[in-house]
Amino acid sequence: MRWQPDGRGRLELAALELYLEQGFESTTVAEIAERAGLSERTFFRHFADKREVLFPGGDTFENLIAEAALAAPVEFGPLDAAFAGLEAVGVFLKERRSFAQKRQRIISATPELQERELIKLQSVATKLQESLLERGSSAPVAGLVAEVAVAVFKTSFETWIRAKNTSDLTTVLRSSLQELREATALSQ
């Protein structure tokens, strides 16, 4: 075989390493390609741009959430259904915490990458909204709840990533939901 296997994976690994070593901005796509033993042009065949290499998996993430939300018990309201979706991610990330931490360190240091992450979360919200619509929510409620659920996810994820002990994202999610309910309850 002329080519080493899994060129795409090698590019992802090389990019992660170089972004950690030198920072995102001072790393060149040519450098990444070189470390992966490929050409720059090939990098752009695998990834739309220099940032996308840090966001693999495409829409598997969104689909995971959407499906789990859809599969939630019928008696669940939209918010609980949405959270059933988010908890599926919690399970998914359980084994990948250290990778997620490395990745997040890079993203936190780079506004460009934060933008990309935010738009990914936005598409999660959109997908989630569709699920809630299918479950019978009205359009305004589905949009609102999806957006709010993702907002809660953001804060929970951040807490989970920063935690010293290896905590459970699902647990954090549940307590955030609890806090949300308290904060939205009308003060009596």
Place this chain on the structure above:
Amino acid sequence: MRWQPDGRGRLELAALELYLEQGFESTTVAEIAERAGLSERTFFRHFADKREVLFPGGDTFENLIAEAALAAPVEFGPLDAAFAGLEAVGVFLKERRSFAQKRQRIISATPELQERELIKLQSVATKLQESLLERGSSAPVAGLVAEVAVAVFKTSFETWIRAKNTSDLTTVLRSSLQELREATALSQ
């Protein structure tokens, strides 16, 4: 005087027009500068990049929200304080609806610009969080509520922009908050 006045303003106007006429991606910074009677280099002295020209005002927006949230009555809980901040934006945008619509048409057509908009909203959330902290909220609650408030703002703003009749953003915000409270209330 050698230079026409308000170069920056001319660049903003030229950019808005060209983005509307030809789309964001097929518009060149050189074109914008030319229409404004300036050089490309000068464009980049006024704006960090090609997108930023659509987001003028810097952080006046965030400050407006943060201050209004801070000025809310002491007896308000964090969520209501946050909404007091958002309503200040509602007032601010009242007279600028048609401009906001043009701008939003461009943004909606361009993922790159959506990314930028999202990170602006993120910095609003951060600023808002600081206000809530000053009001005495705990860190987790402030973060959560700020994030959720901005999420509600996003859906309200979208509704307001799309409305056929010239509705009031503040009104939309209030009804969204009401919907949020219903959605988070435990189903009895």
Place this chain on the structure above:
DNA sequence: TGACGAATGTCAGTCGCTGACGTTAATTAC
């Protein structure tokens, strides 16, 4: 008048990214 600073211009250069075209290797068809 002359020194200084603010806004702009010019130029060269790097880097992200794309289109066009050619090459190699595995697979599939016959």
Place this chain on the structure above:
DNA sequence: GTAATTAACGTCAGCGACTGACATTCGTCA
């Protein structure tokens, strides 16, 4: 088993976003 097809990669040329360095013009103020 050979030929056609396809998938993955390489090379090259080129555009456009963005930056650094240096020069210029104009208003201002001593």
